[in-house]
Amino acid sequence: MGLKKMKVAVIGLGSMGKRRIRLLKHFDKNIEIIGIDSKKSRIEEIVEKFGIKCFTQLSEINDVIDCAFVCTSPQFHGDIIHDCLEKNCNVFSEINLLDYRYEENIFLAQEKGKVLFLSSTPIYKAEMQYIDKRIKTEDGKHVYSYHVGQYLPDWHPWDNLNEFFISKKETNGCRELLAIELPWIQNTFGKIVNIRTIKRKITSLDIDFPDVYLIHIEHENGNVGSLLVDIVSRQATRLLEIIGENTYIKWSGTPDSLYQKNIQTGEIQNIDMGEYFHEQGYDESINEFAYLTEIQEFFSVISGGKAKYGFSEDKEIISWIDQIEM
Structure with missing residues (x-):
């Protein structure tokens, strides 16, 4: 059709x-x-x-x-x-x-x-696709440090927080951030085999769940990482650093903020990530183009293509999130 x-x-x-x-x-x-x-x-x-x-x-x-x-x-x-x-x-x-x-x-x-x-929007971001290719084609192990966070009332200032699902324990804001980020992390760095978590509630927000998670992740192939997820940061933050014997990559959440080090020359190079458009009212890190790309992918799958991520894979990710929250 x-x-x-x-x-x-x-x-x-x-x-x-x-x-x-x-x-x-x-x-x-x-x-x-x-x-x-x-x-x-x-x-x-x-x-x-x-x-x-x-x-x-x-x-x-x-x-x-x-x-x-x-x-x-x-x-x-x-x-x-x-x-x-x-x-x-x-x-x-x-x-x-x-x-x-x-x-x-x-x-x-x-x-x-x-x-x-x-939907798993980060998988369709040009930045994550570039990082994915680099990690999978380079020899050696990699270590990453990733911080994702934003103060919960700042997510949708136009909504009543008490009526917004991110304020409920079962569907809380930290859980949403984990559900957004863990799929691409596992896809890029390898199957997750072990997770250790420290969690706290440090704000005065009227919520009945932790607002900070510090998570250490081990992957089957030997890659390791630390993931800091919070609903505390008064500056919306996505900050990723990846190191390896021949790798240094840094990304600050926007298409123009991806950098890598040229090991031969020692130069820190900005990587052009192409098309970007932003909807007024959202943080600058929100690239509408990635949301459009996954819509295109949906119709491609209807026409016989193969999805990059699905419910079977997500069931495993949700199981890890349940363990993180325990």
């Missing part, structure tokens, strides 16, 4: 739903997009902003829906994905944080012959 004939439902019209609608329109203006959200205020905003049809639930739509983008809070994903597959939709899911109904939905997608695609 050509994309021009596709009807796509975006379920959940919060910040990620808006992003997916905006990028779907950028990707192909001929795709018919339908919005779904239980909140009337969100529907009104989307109708005004994008001029698309909206409904309060999937069951209200009688037309055939080719694809569904599941952009609600993660605790609802399992049931919504199941409903979409039952309706014979190919499914694009934002990160889940929980493995609820994973095996059931994997089986149902196979039974229905539908694509079940999982």
Whole structure:
């Protein structure tokens, strides 16, 4: 089926739903997009902003829906994905944080012959792809130090924090950061075989979970790393350093901040990472191009391509996150 004939439902019209609608329109203006959200205020905003049809639930739509983008809070994903597959939709899911109904939905997608695609945006970033290639083609072991953090109330200042899933223990902000970062870390540095964790709560935030995790990671191939994840840092931070006998790489979270050392000349070189576009209101490290790239990948998989990451791999990552939080 050509994309021009596709009807796509975006379920959940919060910040990620808006992003997916905006990028779907950028990707192909001929795709018919339908919005779904239980909140009337969100529907009104989307109708005004994008001029698309909206409904309060999937069951209200009688037309055939080719694809569904599941952009609600993660605790609802399992049931919504199941409903979409039952309706014979190919499914694009934002990160889940929980493995609820994973095996059931994997089986149902196979039974229905539908694509079940999982977002893992860093894997589609040009910077991570460059680092991945360097690490996998160079001899020797590597050590990395990676800090990812941002003060929790600064994530979405426009939202009520108490109503935002990142403030809930089961789907907390640190858990979300781990679910974002661990897939590309394992993909690039090798299968994770051991994790040791120190965790603390150091803020006065009204939350019932740690706000800082210091994690030491061992990989099957001998690579090792330290990962600092927090919801404390008043400056949104992504800071990565990688060392090896013939390697020095540094990245500060933006496409223009990737550097490597030329071992022969001793020169620190900036690596051009190409296309970048930024949506106002988000931190400068948020490159919309990577989100667009994984949408392109989703439609490529529908056409017969192979996904870089999926629910089976994510089940293992969620198991590691559960261990980190213990």
